[in-house]
Amino acid sequence: MLIITCLACGSIYAQPNTDSLAYQNQRQKINAMLAARSAKFDQYDASLSKHTGIFGMQTKKDIRRSNDILMDIVKTDNDILKQTKVLLTFKNNQLDSRVFQQQTIQTKVHETESNVLAYMNTINKLRDQNDKLQAGIKNAEKGQSTMEFWLIAVIFLFIITSILFVLSKKRAIKM
Template structure:
């Protein structure tokens, strides 16, 4: 069976493409996870902005005598400010998770790239090895064809010699029988 470099390259590409869909699905899942985490951080930022608006309103609220702030007004402002600080802690934690996620994706992409490089180098080595074997087999076939031609030439020569010998014997017998 003859292996051409084009056939080997096509087979290698087909083999590589069989692994690609599962990797693409994994990347899509990773990207989806990152997007979900990003949306979570955005939601927290929106909630923080709303709480800060509530804090601003509570600072303006004055329910005391002569338009002064009461202890209750100040306590409400402090409670809202505590919620904002807790929200900021959540935002920092979720943002760190988002950055860790991105770093994980980068390292995963780098790992996949090195894995693909290794596979491609392996395919190249295999193709080179098969091409070398193909060249060796082609030279072996050429040698066998030359040997076969020599044997065919010898067989034709022996056949001609044999035919000539039979013809010679036949002619000599006829001469002997006529005399």
């Protein structure tokens, strides 16, 4: 039973975990988004240093371009936060799944242990009953052999008494 339980536990852990694959894909997606954000921030930094106006001043067009890049960075940040929430959900689900598997395994182990103990108790009770029955059989055999002895003795005494009685009658008739 213990070996079967160990094999069952091993097969549970040997199965590929699709949640971990989704978790890894989600991490890669977030890392790609972070790299894109870093590139956009570099673009924003470069746009801040551009001054295409007269006397080296920034124009409205330069400021709008910088603001557009900044808004794109904010959108990317929001998307990163959403995807991070999804990633945390995957992680929590993995933890919940592992806890559930461990609880299931522990429950099966406890059930197996209790079944083994119950079987052992039953075997011990049956052994005790068998010992009592064997002792009863020996006592019955001793009683039977004793009864057979007394029966044979009584029959032998009856035969001897009968022979003596017949002989005494024959002597009495002859005399």
